[in-house]
Amino acid sequence: MPFSGERLTTDFGGQVELEHLHRYCFARDFCVDRDVLDIASGEGYGSSMLATVARQVVGVELAVEANLHAQREYSASNLNFISGDATAIPLDDASFDVVVSFETLEHLRDHERFLAEVRRVLRPGGILIVSTPDRLVHSGIGMGVNPFHIRELSRAEFETALAAHFKNMRVLPQRTFIGSAILEGRAGVRTYEKRDATTIEATTGLARAVYLIGVASDAELPALPDSVFAHEQSVDAIFRQLSDARQVGDDAKAALAANDLALEKAKRDLAEQRAHERRSQAGLAEERRTRARQDHELQALRASLQQMTERANALQVQHGEAEALRAIAADAVAQKEAIVHSTSWRATYPLRRIATQLPAPARQRLKRAVKALYRPNSLLQAKPGTAASVAAPIELLAEPGIAPALSPAAEPASSLPSVSSLLAARFPSLQPFDCFPAATAQKRISLVTDSVGPSSLFGGVGTAIILGALLANKFQATLRIVTRTEEPDASAVNEVLRRNNVSLHGPLETAMAPLDGSKVLPVSADEIFLTTSWWTTKATLGVVPASRIIALIQEDERLFYARGDEQLLCAETMGHPALLTVINTERLFQHLTSGAEPFENLKENGLWFEPAFPGGAKARKSTVKRRLFFYARPNNLRNLFWRGIEALDEAVAVGAFAPDRWEIHLIGRDIPKFKLARGVVPQVVSHLSWGDYQEFIASLSAGFVLMDTPHPSYPPLDMAIAGVPVLTNTHPGKYDLLNYSGNILTVSPSVEGLVAGLQRLEALAEDEAAIQENRKADHINRDWTLALEAVVSLIDQKLNRAN
Structure with a gap:
């Protein structure tokens, strides 16, 4: 299995691998001909090691995907893997001689319940071998906090917990290192050495010691201590150095580079394909900008109409000039007809007839002579403005039926749009709004957004209003809501503040700065x-x-x-070095500052906060049938609508969410009509107000929310705070959300992973005691003022320093 960031798998090596393998080798010596239970067995490699000497081994693991992998990869007659919770082991009392559980305690809140369960399944005189990181070392000052760990223990706390459940206990410290060992070779010292990818050798004493150290004297020798000398470098650092050394002179460097290029191209193609789908599906962001773009296009059409009018006027002038030219041409034709029908023309017919028989050079000389005779006569006879004064002489000897071509007139530059007007038409929402300086009696905070109305208050806009109100309170300022695409609704702003228990101490103003520039916004100097x-x-x-x-x-x-252009403009704006930025959730902050394409400015000027959900204290409503809610937005590709209904269909097909006990509800816009397996037809709900949405959440039994983003998103937190278990998907950097609530389950977005997750979700939804326990232990903010207190204070400090 791929390394998830916490659970060791055979796909990962280095220091973590040495620690885990050493622990299992240590435990293996206690398991000979014994019945063994491995709790939190992960992908199964450790249970498989124990099974080589034990009478039987049972691995218990909560993660369905890991259990499926273990059953597939590690097969033996004395080895079984089952799904189960470490605090509710699904096995009989007194059924095992040895219980092994490595790196499990720190992932549990209730250590007492776990140890009580271990005592229950151990036979009299059985032994527990358990490991956990020392909190004072593993998570000490400057070491950072492991986001996967819920409750770590110090050595004293670990010893106290073991002594409360067992008469005898000893704690052995473990540390990996690069160094040297001097051991006398007593029987109590065991050495485990990994010889190759599949072989670990166990010996008594220090195997393959290269050097021998003698201590000799006529007197009685003192006690000789075993000793270890450790180098300052970590095992992982040495592994990296060895890996780097192996790369030197690697003949496959060219092939690796080619593979990297192909991989990067595949990543770019995939990103372009996904982003193109997002844009082509016209998600919520596009819906907000559609009206603005249409308004601006109308203005552009008006400007184009003005240009066309000017062009028509110019064409009218050119038409007059063309009419004059036609008149001149008609006059010339009339002169030609007069010449052709004149007596002199008829009299010279024999001469012209003879001329046609002359050789080509002679005909040309005759033409030039006629022109020379004709030109002075025509110029003498012509009046200013007539055909003879403005047109070339008529070619009397030209072949009939051939007329000279007229060159088209060049399009005047004044009729062409400028580059700035093209950019404004293409990116209307990026154009600066028209404003004028205006003094104010009180400092003002202006919140700029597309729209503020009953249908635009979910999630982001509501959070912005709350932050704006708290900043206005901090600065003793007026809060002004400035919208770009539709008139702001002050009642909607007050509704957000009321439902989130936030008071605005100063005045509330609203204004609109439309994209077409039809209104001008007053702006104060500060x-x-x-x-x-x-x-x-x-x-x-x-x-x-x-x-x-x-x-x-x-x-x-x-x-x-x-x-393309939009992504480039977006990245340049988000990366502006002088911007003060506030980021919603630590997960999103870590993604933006440490992800694949990090923003350096956010590391310096970025602040983050965790959102609050004050409405979660309401009691859940009971319904005739249980309700499963799927957050369905087919036009917003981040919500993985199509993968979600595919997984739902398969889950229902294998018996999950039976229609006699469950209703399936879809909330969103533009949801197609369809039926699931077993003839189940989901109920569709659209256009809920914020209040109705909260009431609906309170009626749910379970939620299914997919979000292809690095942050948790609001719907899972909305449901968890209300005591509704919810399933969501993992994303790079978002492997679980246990730091928020145990009622939020996370699985990989594969169909297999989602189906297994939906089955786990149904089981949790029917365990009300577990739901309420998770709800009591969650870490979700309930108070916006407290949630944003530190951010508001830091903004105040930064703005004061800037001024």
């Missing part, structure tokens, strides 16, 4: 702007300096686009 998207940030940067802008980032907006 006004602070809070922007809610990269495009509102870009437009505001054209109005005020970056030092007066606070950019609220709630998504990696680069993922909205394929590689």
